[in-house]
Amino acid sequence: MRVVIAEDNVLLSSGLELLLTAKGFDVAAIAQDAPGFVAAVTEHRPDVTIVDVRLPPSFRDEGLRAALRVRRRYPGLPVLVLSQYVEQQYASELISDGRGGVGYLLKDRVSRVSEFVDALRRVAAGGTVMDPEVIAQLLTRRAHDPIDDLTPREREVLALMSAGEDNAAIAARLVITENAVHKHIGNIFAKLGLSPDDSGHRRVLAVLTYLSRRP
Structure with a gap:
């Protein structure tokens, strides 16, 4: 199963590569910014992708917006967002397209390797995996509706x-x-x-x- 990773933290991306390789995945490419991620997806056509929300240069929401771009270009391309942050606007759009193959996990709340690998496999198979904290934040209403x-x-x-x-x-x-x-x-x-x-x-x-x- 081919994987493309978008993660600018070298230690984390290297750790993910070692972990996934040991679990039988083929890490086809690691991109450190959004354009590199889009290019890697176009070149390798992976079975699943792992994307951080905040990537260079502005470290705001480039990764998530890039995930939306590749999902529009390749409908149903599985995307697992792995981040420290919940970006509500674009996360809602990613989740709402109805095609499945979507996950959103928070880095600090991934406690076991086996759970992460299982989540990645479920997303690759077209399932949806959401951290409960992500769901809570997406559904939180402002005081004034x-x-x-x-x-x-x-x-x-x-x-x-x-x-x-x-x-x-x-x-x-x-x-x-x-x-x-x-x-x-x-x-x-x-x-x-x-x-x-x-x-x-x-x-x-x-x-x-x-x-x-x-x-």
């Missing part, structure tokens, strides 16, 4: 978005113009704090916000 700021019409639009309807279908259902739908969606994005920088992800993030607060 931004959904409460939406008008009744905006909530109707968001509900139809969550059902998978496109703008034309929403307009037909609500008997309004597509331009009106577009304006409502713009208002929803603004009230949920989804900036234009997230233009490729705002729709799914808005839906996740809506679904996470439903009883």
